[in-house]
Amino acid sequence: VGAGPGDPGLLSLLGCYAIGAADDVVYDALVSEDILALAGANTKLHYAGKRGGRPSAKQADISEKLISLARTGRKVLRLKGGDPFIFGRGGEEALALAAAGVPFRLVPGITAAVAATHRGARNYLTKPASATDILQALEADPANPSLPLPATPPSLQRLEWEHIQRTLDAHDGNISRAADALGIHRRTLQRRLKKRPSPSAYERDKGGE
Secondary structure, three states: OOEEEOOOHHHHHHHHHHHHOOOEEEEEEEOOOHOOOOOOOOEEEEEEOOOOOOOOHHHHHHHHHHHHHHHOOOEEEEEEEEOOOOOOOOHHHHHHHHHHOOOOOOOOOHHHHHHHHOOOHHHHHHHHHHHHHHHHHHOOOOOOOOOOOOOOOOOOOHHHHHHHHHHHHHHOHHHHHHHHHOOOHHHHHHHHOOOOOOOOHHHHHHHHO
């Protein structure tokens, strides 16, 4: 289950129901306390977080824990921050469960790469509209919008790279601290940076707005 960026209001209804119905919740470091509070009173919480530069659970051990818990007949929920397949390793865990013959269901979440984009013209991608936002939109002159929306949304790859770059900037380019803030290993971030799109490719993507 994808826990989203941290605010329970951005959790899907199915995700909220699944957390409340689970016997065991195996959660990562980016899941907020507010989300964990949705678990039932008798639910067992198992921490399986990874933080750059700190002792962390190995991926193989996490997958094995999911399999062993499921084989006891209990309802097991793997709770990952954002979306399980963006920045996370939900795919590897799903393959391990399939190989072990453990049935499972996937519940996506709002990726933090989208939720962290700048407020402004892309609010429609990032957050629910407040009553004030709606009233301002109704009062605005449609012929002269103050915050014109792009003709097409920016690509997910571009949003992801903008999120990474902002995190790096916020930590003065320190890869270890940025990786810790992103919830990934330092070497994982280094590998991603080697695949950074060229400036020309970035400009082509911007040209769609």
